[in-house]
Amino acid sequence: MARFNTRTATAQPVSPVTTTGRTLPTYEGGRGRERDARSELFLLAVSNFVTQHTFYESGTDRDDRFARLVRDLAVSDPEWTAGLLGWLRGEGSMRTASLVGAAEYVQARLAAGATGGPSNRQVVDSVLQRPDEPGELLAYWTSVYGRAVPKPVKRGVADAVRRLYHAKSLLKYDTAAKGYRFGDILNLVHAAPDPDKPWQGELFRYALDRRHHPDTAVPPASLPVLTAHRELMALPVAERRAVVTAPGGAERLAAAGITWEALAGWLQGPMDKAAWEAVIPSMGAMALVRNLRNFDEAGVCDEVAAQVAAKISDPQQVARSRQFPFRYLAAHRHAPSLRWSWPLEQALGHSLANVPALPGRTLVLVDRSGSMFWTQSRDRSELTRADAAAIFGTALALRAADADLVQFGTTSANVEFRKGESVLKILERFGDLGGTDTTDAVRRHYKKHDRVLIVTDEQYAPNRHGDPTAQIPAHVPVYTWNLEGYRAGHGPSGSGNRHVFAGLSDSAFRMVSLIERGGDGRWPWLA
Known part of the structure; x- marks a missing residue:
């Protein structure tokens, strides 16, 4: 009798984030699992706003861990590391981490005398995607490694400069506030x-x-x-506001590359209704989203507001902006006017368009413990990991054929929702639930579901029953979405129906469906 070669035999799916088999404690004292270096770096990279403190880890410790991992892997696995950095700046939408990573990649390979693999020049060029970024990378390099800039860095920056420098980028980014002006960079590289x-x-x-x-x-x-x-800048200050209010004023400002950031300085006065209405047509979608409250305070007319609403809710504009979903939640909280509610709801939905539509019964567990309520970044917004987890968990539940949505901390509870209901409305039902008893939440709410998804920072507290994933039968897939990138995971991953993902990119969303179709989840830049 055949034991293995049967018609029902299936290949065991695997995914890239892998544990080593060794244990180490979580920050809450649970029995955590160590991840291999590539997995640790990936999870940290997609969640790391450089210099950002987290609940359990200082910004300095976090940045040091990131730099060490990049340096080690740049030498031992340059192809994988170069792929990560390029993806991180592109689809991953993590700007500063990718710039820092590229600099550390080059430094490590030069120090080791490493050859082969993607060139240092190529890696530097791949992470520079906006005209101000050559100066950012050079400023980081010189602040950490001194004013001697090696040739591969210069050549990579020069390649990017040829791609990125044009007249409007000069006007927008070449300002006196910058340590490296465009002219300085051209002189250097x-x-x-x-x-x-x-x-x-x-x-x-x-x-x-x-x-x-x-x-x-x-x-x-x-x-x-x-x-x-130059002609507009030469106008006497007393005559400038007349340009804004004159017929064709908006077109003249746009033709001169006057951005919304520069307009108040040029006017040397407040951004009133006329000023905003003149510059709004030339503003990008995310600049509009950031200024909705300002539009209301200035009294922007309904006709112009309708143009704003159409642009910020346009699916192509949302895709082009590559903003994380929680940016739209931040805008909704800071601009509570009803005329923006529906456009922001639409934009949020477009930003989550690639969340998988899962068949069968799905249990979605959203971490609302104290550590998740640390702000995403000191200078970006007041949103927290708990907000991001709630957005993603709610989107998963709404898209699934049949889902139970649960929030957990010290205790846990179902979050009620209806199909087709507003994501923003459902978010109002989440609370702050204290500690992190993930294991108890799984045991209380798992009822023979076809899969379990846990959105968390993985720092669970000890439980006599063991880790959270051990509570689910081995044949049932458990997907953990990691939002913080700490070293210890709350369970094994990489095989045996136990998988860990991170990031809110299209390729990350695709992994669940790929694995359940019998394929192997790959690193996003290799998928």
């Missing part, structure tokens, strides 16, 4: 103009002139936006 951009040579010369001779620098005629900008 000696970037040659792109031969396919005949105007770029004159742009580079003008960037150098305005850095070193600002009073006499003259914009080239081949770049009319710079000329238009």
Whole structure:
């Protein structure tokens, strides 16, 4: 009789975040599981706002752990590490962590004399996706490793400069507040103009002139936006507000590259109704989202507000902005006007469009313990990991065919919802539940579900029954969505129907469906 080669035999699915088999305590004293270096770095990278303190870990300790992991893996596994950094800045939408990671990657490989694999130059170029980022990376390098910048860094920055520098980026990002101006960067890296951009040579010369001779620098005629900008800047202050209110004022401001950030300074006065209405047509979707409260306070008219609402709720604009879902929750909390509620609800829904629609019965457990109520970042918003967990858990429950949504801490309770109900409305039913008894929550609420998803920081408290994932039969998949990136996990992962993911990207969402179709979950940049 065949024991293994039967018609019902199936391959055991695996996923990339893997535990080593060794144990270590969670911060709450539970019996945690150690992850391998690649898994630890991935989970930390997708949740790490650099210099950010977390509930259990200081910003310095967290940054040191991140840099150490990058340096080690840059030497031992350069292909994987380079792939992570490029994905992190792109689909992962983690800007600062990717810049820091690229610098540490180069430093480690130069120090080790490592050869082969993706070049240092390529890695630097891959993480620079916005015109101000070459200066950010150089500022990090010189602040940590001194003013001697190695050639691979210079060449990677030069490659990015050719891609990113244009007239409007000069006006927006080349400001006196920056330590590295565009001219400083060009002097340092000696970037040659792109031969396919005949105007770029004159742009580079003008960037150098305005850095070193600002009073006499003259914009080239081949770049009319710079000329238009210079003309507006030359206007007497008393005449500037008339430009805003004149017919065609919005078009003139846009043609001169006057951004909303620069307009108040140019006017040297308040951003009133006329000023906002003139600059709104040229603002990007996320700039609009950040300023909804300002629009209300200025009294922006309903017609312009309707244009704002249409743009911020447009699915293509949401996809292009690559913002995390909790940005829309922050906007909803800070701009409570009813005219923004539905557009923000739509935008939030679009940002979660790739959450998997799971068949069968699903148990979704959302961590609402004290450690989850630490703010995401000191300078970004007042939102917490608990907010992010609630958004994602609610979206999973709404999309699933049949789901039970549970919040847990010291205690646990069902969160009631109806199909098609507003995510923002459901979020109002979540609370602060104290400690982290994940094991008890699983034992209380698991009722022969087809799968269990736990959205958490994984720092569970000791429980006599063992770790949370051990409470579920081995044949039932358990998916943990890690939102903090601490070293210890709350259970094994990588095989045996136990999987850990992180991040809120499209590729992360796809992993559950991929695994349940019998495929192997891969790192997002390899999927």
